[in-house]
Amino acid sequence: MAITINGQEHALPDDPRVTLLDLLRGDAGLTGTKKGCDHGQCGACTVLVNGMRINSCLALAVTHDGDEVTTIEGLGSPTEPGVMQSAFLAHDGFQCGYCTPGQICSATAMLEEIKAGWPSDATEDLEGAPEITGEEIRERMSGNLCRCGAYTNIVAAIREAAGEDA
Amino acid sequence: MSVHLKQDSVDDRNVLDKTGQGVIGEPIERPEGLLKVTGTAPYAAEFKIPDCLEGVLVTAPILRGKVKSIDRDAVLSMPGVVAVLSDERMTGRAAQGMANAAPFQPAQDVEYWGQPVALVVAESFEEARDAAKHLPIEYETEEGPIDPAAVETSPAQDPTRQGDLAQAMNEAAHSVDVTITTEGHASAAMEPHAAIAQWDGSSLSVHASLQMLKFNRTELADSLGLDESKVRLLSPYVGGGFGSKLGISQEAVAASIAAMELGRPVRVVMSRQQVFQTIMRRTETQQRIRLAADADGKLTGFGHEARISNLPNEDFPEPVIQSSQFLYAGENRLLTLDMARIHRMTAGSVRAPGEAVGVQTVEQAMDMLAEKIGIDPIELRLKNLPDQHPVKGMPYSSRKLAECLQQGAEAFGWEKRPRKPRHTREGEWWIGTGVASAARIHAVVEAKARVSLQPDGTGMVESDMTDIGTGTYSILSQIAGEMLGLEPKDVLVRLGDTDFPPGSGSGGSMGASSTGSAVFLACEDLREQLARKLNVEPASMVLKDGFARWDGGQKALTELLDGDEITATGHFEPGDSTEDNLVSSFGAFFAEVAVNHWTGESRVRRMTGAFGFGRVLNRRTARSQCLGGMTWCIGNALTESLLFDPVDGHLANCDLAxxxxxxxxxxxxxxxxxxxxxxxxxxxxxxxxVGELGLCGGAGAIANAIYDACGARVFEYPMTPDRVLAALERV
Amino acid sequence: MRPFDYQRAERLEHASQLAADSETLPLAGGTNLIDLMKLQVETPQTLVDIGRLSMGEIAEEGEGLRIGALATNTATAAHPRVRADYPVLARAILAGATQQLRNKATTGGNLCQRTRCYYFTNIDQPCNKREPGSGCGAIDGVARLHGILGTSPQCIATYPGDMAVAMAALDATVEITGESGERSVPVRDFHRLPGDTPEKDNVLEPGEIITAVTLPAPVSGKHIYRKVRERSSYAFALCSVAAIVDMAEGRITRADLAFGGLAHKPWHDPRIAELLVDSEPSLALFDKAADLLLEGAQGYGENDFKIPLTRRTLTAVLCDATGVEA
Incomplete structure (x- = not known):
């Protein structure tokens, strides 16, 4: 049993209670993924599993054998930041930084979801192709809480990363 | 070199305007930003320490009482469990901000539901968490009051009485007398409280998530009975504080005791539920506002009487009436603050204590008064800005309130029209706008910082000051850069370590001015040292881009330093300048709100804030602070409330859902x-x-916009759909 | 979490065999179960991971649609047939939770989602649902979220979901398999009222596993899902209304309605359709419908507001559906 994290294979834990989040922050040594609530209520632990964003705190690691996980560390590094990471930096889309990796992972997946045509609660025409509007971004990012209140800047960062005028 | 200033007089030299680098105020990106966006900035629980044990706090499910016995053996036999600690040094509450002494001990004397009483330590987190749920504890229980409205109150501070408010109300051409309530708030910083403690047999080192390390070190040492020279705290990154991490908290004390007892490093991270139930609540408030005005709309009377609560032996009173002392005129004044003693969790600082709930109520009353008089609410405010402190008579050091109201109105597109509700309807939604003033008292505290110029010509700033998202790393690099003629990126700022000189800590919006001033003082000294080397007057020397220039010459700093490092420690202390003047930040809020006529749901559609808070040190991080405060206004106005059980006083809604x-x-x-x-x-x-100003009054603008939209005056915060509907029924 | 034995089911029969043990729970998306296990509200000795069984398909079934139990909320809401023919369902799903949760949450798991009652999720408080006989902390406690319809002296909890409310309006059917074979239960009958046994949320027997939800052939009419909540996103319903309403020649020809946030189950009252169908829409008629719906409604102090709020929300939905001006 193994799991692939940012392209590297990792053993799964012996204790089935260990969540994907605790595996990442513990044995895998990837503390970029944050624990904010441990109950799927804040989004700080958001990672991509096979390209889909999930709350890693609500996923048992053992259920993910064979899966490919991408964390914030997989999206870029201080020397080579990814597009979304750079956009957050440029727009001051964070303050304390604790929700930030989750916001960035979430935003990265979100743009793909819009491209794939998935609707959201903010989509007026369910059968049409959703557009990257402020309201769409805000609704789709509502699973990522930011208590510092950087939302305005986060939306601007995402718009830039999406190639829109910020 | 150490340079000390106790600021007794106004410093209007404006030195930072005369230096040459031109970086002060510039919206530079945060120097630590890349680490944060790539997930490589380490927070308290994230330091990789070999052989680290995991601790989980056990909390008491009783209103009040004492721990009688703990059946340790019941869990010591569980897999992985190493120890059960219920040491008398454990603390059941967090320390209040700047307490500088241990919080209430022992933890085993329970004063509120959810108080931590023990710590279970195990090899893994899952083992510790499971065992903590199974620790049998017997209590001797006691009763205690939990309803703040059902107990007698006593004054929490001396009332302000001037003239005769009752008579002014009687004689007023126009008056408002309204009672408004707010519910409890939680800081809910995204990083839960966490600590990793290491003990080497004689000294203690703790990675923790704390805002004010100088005080926290003393508080921890006092809790443990250690000499504080034996305690080191490290908080280079703090995942939000908002008051909740001002004082040493239970997990840090418990982790320290465990590490000292067990001789191994111990990590304790609070669950989100524990953070909610055991850290700090902002008290609920009940506030009566009375305004008396003459026919022209000049205030003749101003009353603000507030009721708050806390545990029986906690000092902290939410200073609800703080800025009511000086915001508006009215020669007849009555301001009171009364405390109810109840057994709910500790009440303490949550972002902008006092003004965060005390300004919006006054601003609602002002809106009602403007309507009664029939003048624009901005005009009413402008008419009633006092020339000096209405009671003490001292001057305002600076006040941009009028400009904020005027320029904010223009930016927002405020329509100066007769204000009559229900003027605009879009489908099911009524649309309205509202305005409110912002005010937040300014405070500074003692702070030290060490600044050095390295032989390679770069600068370094060191202080135990923290950056809790506020932008400390940025602004200290800019102050030092401006003073020493360096680009901010060439100034390394090292924070969050008690081995560095004690800064102010982050709290009460004091950090930038206090620690920033310590850095400034150190830099002034370094400038003098450089000038001496050059044999010129410091004032005739310009430092820019790594060069010293003076009349007749220039020299690279590296050359001037000649392989040496020069260092100075700045030591700032507040003095008479903040006593002789009324020093406060001011501003104005404008909100457009939509209210659903069917359901009472209220949504903020746009919001403008205009703020004056002295020199802007970094336009990017200062703006972000304002955005954060305004975001909190929305929660304060519409969604946030702590719900306490009426039977045992426990916090029912103790999670982020x-x-x-x-x-x-x-x-x-x-x-x-x-x-x-x-x-x-x-x-x-x-x-x-500026860290709190953006939260001080804005909920009132939203409340006033709800009225302008739908005609319902709601007198209970937060203005949830049910409350808006109930108010609509009364229209 | 209590220690548990983790088993991955390779076949459905295997899963159902294992789940017949009262100490065993099936695990699918886990977004509710893992949450509750951390709180020790759920303490199974064995978890049967059914997440990799092939039950995720969404397929045509006659004129209707069969949604596999393991189809994620995301997959269902984004499915072209659901968006085109059952928009009330897509809307309801999208109004719930967050994208991260919907990416994990499954159809079957969502139907089995447990209440968000503060007393149920806090093991240091009394709760008859979690611990029969321990009492109900909510009745005299914080009852803001709680039920006004079909409550009992033992329990006033609400079913918190959105998806099932739309499915109740659509009159969908839950397909169930167990050791004793397969059976179908209308969504409207799947959840129970608390009565004296609030520990049982639904009609599933030990060992029974949901395999699919079948939607009947699409019907004409306007589909509406309206959810009233405190935040504009990511909050449970104070009340919600799922409605499929059709009109012909100035009269209502269809009025399939179900309600969320009010009861221990998605609330469906057949008398409302009987009243509305064949009538000319009017505010007076809608008021009568609300009277019927709220007959016997009981508040518990803090949630008294749900009674007028539900009346208003129902009226809003019916005005929207029929074009009656308020």
Whole structure:
């Protein structure tokens, strides 16, 4: 049993209670993924599993054998930041930084979801192709809480990363 | 070298305007930003320490009482469990901000539901968490009052009485007498409280998530009975504080005791539920506002009487009436603050204690008064700005309130029209606008920082000051850069370590002005040292881009330093300048709100804030602070409330699903105007606090917009759909 | 979490065999179960991971649609047929939770989602649902979220979901398999009222596993899902209304309605359709419908507001559906 994290294979834990989040922050040594609530209520632990964003705190690691996980560390590094990471930096889309990796992972997946045509609660025409509007971004990012209140800047960062005028 | 200033007089030299680098105020990116966006900035629980044990706090499910016995053996036999600690040094509450002494001990004397009483330590987190749920504890239980409305109160501070408010109300051409309530708030910082403690047999080192390390070190040492020279705290990154990490908290004390007892490092991270139930609540408030005005709309009377609560032996009184002392005129004044003693969790600082709930109520009353008089609410405010402190008579050091109201109105597109509700309807939604003033008292505290110029010509700033998201790393690099003629990127700022000189800590919007001034003082000294080397007057020397220039020459700093490092420690202390002047930040809020006529749901559609808070040290991070405060206004106005059980006083909605901090979709694009000013009484860098101002009054603008939209005056915060509907029924 | 034995089911029969043990729970998306296990509200000795069984398909079934139990909420809401023919369902799903949760949450798991009652999720408080006989903390406690319809002296909890409310309006059917074979239960009958046994949320027997939800052939009419909540996103419903309403020649020809946030189950009252169908829409008629719906409604102090709020929300939905001006 193994799991692939940012392209590297990792053993799964012996204790089935260990969540994907605790595996990442513990044995895998990837503390970029944050624990904010441990109950799927804040989004700080958001990672991509096979390209889909999930709350890693609500996923048992053992259920993910064979899966490919991408964390914030997989999206870029201080020397080579990814597009979304750079956009957050440029727009001051964070303050304390604790929700930030989750916001960035979430935003990265979100743009793909819009491209794939998935609707959201903010989509007026369910059968049409959703557009990257402020309201769409805000609704789709509502699973990522930011208590510092950087939302305005986060939306601007995402718009830039999406190639829109910020 | 150490340079000390107790600021007794106004410093209007405006030195930072005369230096040459031109980086002060510039919106530079955060130097630590890349680490944060790539997930490589380490927070308290994230330091990789070999052989680290995991501790989980056990909390008491009783209103009040004492621990009688703990059946340790019941869990010591569970897999992985190493120890059960219920040491008398454990603390059941967090320390209040700047307490500088141990919080209430022992933890085993329970004063509120959910108080930590023991710690279970195991090899893994899962083992510790499971064992903690199974620790049998017997209690001797006691009863205690939990309803703040059902107990007698006593004054929490001396009332302000001037003239005769009752008579002014009787004689007033127009008056308002309204009682408004607010419910408890939680800081809900995204990083839960966490600590990793290491003990080497004689000294203790703790990675923790704390805001004010100088005080926290003393508090921890006092809790443990250690000499504080044996305690080191490290908090280079703090995942939000908002008051909740001002004082040493239970997990740090418990982790320390465990590490000392067990001789192994111990990590304790609070669960989100524990953070909610055992850290700090903002008290609920009941506030009566009375305004008396003459026929022209000049205030003749101003009353603000507030009721708050806390545990029986906690000192902290939410200073609800703080800025009511000086915001508006009215010669007849009555301001009171009364405390109810109840057994709910500790009440303490949550972002902007006092003004965060005390300004919005006054601003609602002002809106009602403007309507009665029939004048524009901005005009009413402008008419009633006092020339000096209405009671004490001292001057305002600087006050951009009128400009904020005027320029904010223009930026927002405020229509100066007769204000009559239900003027605009879009489908099911009524649309309205509202305005409110902002005010937040300014404070500074003692702070030290060490600044050095390295032989390679770069600068370094060191202080135990923290950056809790506020931008400390940025602004200290800019102050030092400006003073020493360096680009901020060439100034390394090292924070969050008690081995560095003690700064102010982050709290009460004091950090930038206090620690920033310590850095400034150190840099002034370094400038003198450089001038001496050059044999010129410091004032005739310009430092820019790594060069010293003077009349007749220039020299690279590296050359001037000649392989040496020069260092100075700045030591700033507040003095008479903030006593002789009324020093406060001011501003104005404008909100457009939609209210659903069927359901009472209220949504903020746009919001503008205009703020004057002295010198802007970094336009990017200062703006972000304002955005954060305004976001909190939305939660304060519409969604946030702590719900306490009426039977045992426990906090029922103790998680992020049910305590409703605003989500992305609750927050529209927010507009921020920052009005530059120089306030030499506030600090030698002419800066005031901004971390909290954006939260002080804005909920009132939203409340006033709800009224303008739908005609319902809601007198209970938060203005949830049910409350808006109930108020609509009364229309 | 209590220690548990983790088993991955390779076949459905295997899963159902294992789940017949009262100490065993099936695990699918886990977004509710893992949450509750951390709180020790759920303490199974064995978890049967059914997440990799092939039950995720969404397929045509006659004129209707069969949604596999393991189809994620995301997959269902984004499915072209659901968006085109059952928009009330897509809307309801999208109004719930967050994208991260919907990416994990499954159809079957969502139907089995447990209440968000503060007393149920806090093991240091009394709760008859979690611990029969321990009492109900909510009745005299914080009852803001709680039920006004079909409550009992033992329990006033609400079913918190959105998806099932739309499915109740659509009159969908839950397909169930167990050791004793397969059976179908209308969504409207799947959840129970608390009565004296609030520990049982639904009609599933030990060992029974949901395999699919079948939607009947699409019907004409306007589909509406309206959710009233405190935040504009990511909050449970104070009340919600799922409605499929059709009109012909100035009269209502269809009025399939179900309600969320009010009861221990998605609330469906057949008398409302009987009243509305064949009538000319009017505010007076809608008021009568609300009277019927709220007959016997009981508040518990803090949630008294749900009674007028539900009346208003129902009226809003019916005005929207029929074009009656308020």
């Amino acid at each position: 049910e305590y409703h901090v605003p989500v992305h979709r609750d927050v529209p694009d927010l507009q921020v105007l920052m009005l530059e000013e120089r306030d030499g009484a506030a600090s030698p860098i002419q800066a005031k606090g």
